[in-house]
Amino acid sequence: MFKAFKGHALETKNRIVMAPMTRSRSTHPGDVPNEMMANYYRQRASAGLIITEGAPVSAVARGYSMTPGIYTPAQIEGWKKVTEAVHQEGGKIFIQLWHVGRRSHSSVSGAEPLAPSAIKIPDQVFGPLPEGGFGMIETQQPKAMSEQDIQATISDFVQAAQNAMLAGFDGVEVHAAHGYLFDTFLRLESNQRQDRYGGSQENRLRFLVDTLQALTQTIGSGKVAVRISPHIGEGFTGDNPEIIQLTLALLQKLQPMNLAYVHFSENISRYVEVSDAFRQQVRRVYQHPIMVAGKLTKQSAQRLLDQHYADFVAFGTPFVTNPDLVARFTHDWPLTEFDADARLTLYGGGEAGYIDYPAYQA
Template identity: 80%
Template sequence: MFNVFKGQVLETRNRIAMAPMTRSRTSQPGDVPNEIMATYYRQRASAGLIVTEGAPVSAVGRGYSMTPGIYTEEHIEGWKKVTQAVHEEGGKIFIQLWHVGRRSHSDISGMQPLAPAAIKIADQVFGPLPEGGFGMIETETPREMTLQDIKDTTAAFVQAAKNAIEAGFDGIEVHAAHGYLFDTFLRSESNQRNDQYGGSQENRMRFLVDTLQALTNEIGGGRVAVRLSPHIGEGFAGDDAEIVPLTLTLLEKLQPMNLAYVHFSENISRYVEVPEEFREQVRRIYTNPIMVAGKLTKQSAQRLLDKQYVDFVAFGTPFVTNPDLVARFTHDLALAEFDADARLTLYGGGEEGYINYSTYQA
């Protein structure tokens, strides 16, 4: 159960991953990773693989306040505390590279958000409130990206990946899900360009494919992963009938890159259930490692592994209140609930609701 995984480059002591979760606990100014974050990740290092909270690759890529960047020397030095802590416990850790695209506000990033087209929908993100403090604020209309913006963004991801390796990470995961930048390029509702990055499915996936290829060229495919969410409508006003077939075509393009894994996010926000047929299609097309996250239980996760639909199963909120989640699964111990109090301390704050959750007590 949840046994060792051995891939081309990545080897983990179990198949349980800690899914990326924004926690907004950085040191200010500068959004720098710190000791409390190192403690948080150390406590959860029994996971076969940790995927960090999203780390913006640039200032304009930032969409939530107090999230840790990976584009300055201070960020690199801060993340070294985290990777050292996880490695001292025998764990593996990938950093999630993030550009939120239109899901932002200039009060957070200091500049107008970027997107494939200047299209806004009703949406909120965690940022500074007019009356002081932080809370959920409405996003603003983005600026359509120029060709130079696209080129610069790919370069920012490559530099961020190099920074991540310098900081001691075992690899990187590109966030291309949940209505963030790459996801908005993939979908016709948000991508209304008439150049080589818009229109056809081939054009809409070009930005992501080119960026992933640049990353694999720089640090090797075995250290690169990507997160997708074709069955989630978060960050969009409507549904996209083409996103599932586009995703299957995308996987064909990713197959020869021999990525560390492809990570599917499911069953959150506005979503549809993933049909069995999709999982079968994915496995026929894509033979490299696959991870799935989204309200899994121990039992539903094991079923996915037993059917060989996935190689990793990722858990998010259970890891918030159960730093020893792997041990609890292994020994069939009860889980501490992720309740209303836990939700209140999910974003921002200090130790409470972050590193004060205990291991199992009989």
């Protein structure tokens, strides 16, 4: 994991990645990245690659208050502070491009949530409370997207990627996991369309594949990645019996794109264990870089690398409480545990629980 990586476009000083994590610390109103966020990412720039928290590609793409966007000039300028801070420390940083789909409320986005079909499930997001302040609120009934909505959303992702390049990012990762917009198009439970974006696997893959192709044509394939979560049921009520077959079909379509990486999110929320047999199937159909995240330890991550199941290993909450995680792994120093106090400051707030975790003192 400490070995440098060199792909067709992405080069990193090690294989350790800081996974994307919503922290809700942007400046409100305007959802603008700020100096505190730049300091947060700078502290963790020893990672081979940082993937930012999800950044909505438009106002309607938002589902959580105080998450930093990538669709206004002020947001672009704010993100420049972040990318400059990381690059000054010798790090690399991708921005995660996000559309939450039906996991939203009009009090957050200013519009009806969008989905492949007008199907709502019980779900909550972080938004404004009726009595003031912010907290968890129930999502709203979504609107089934028209084909015009789909094309407009693809355009939003393309513009967001162009904005990301202006902001100095090394690349973009499309969030197609965890029950958000693209994930709901992939799954039968949430996609009951009768047009060319629903029904067959080919049709349900179309929206995501078309978006990724548009991004690679705009900023280059080596600067585009995607996150998926076939073994996670977050944002859904049931299990998808053909999700493995669908995922392998997706990877076959992605193979010729030569993306920077495909990122598998695992072992969070409602999930099933990932088998070695699945990882071997993935490697047979997809020969480009693979990243895995999900409750990894140093030992389990190294196993994935040793068995060539992954090229990158991503860590989320360990990076919250250990800004110097790479050094701690390198020297086998003890980790600061992610405990109940850390959970209280995960979403929203100020410097406490965000940029005040110290580096290890031997």
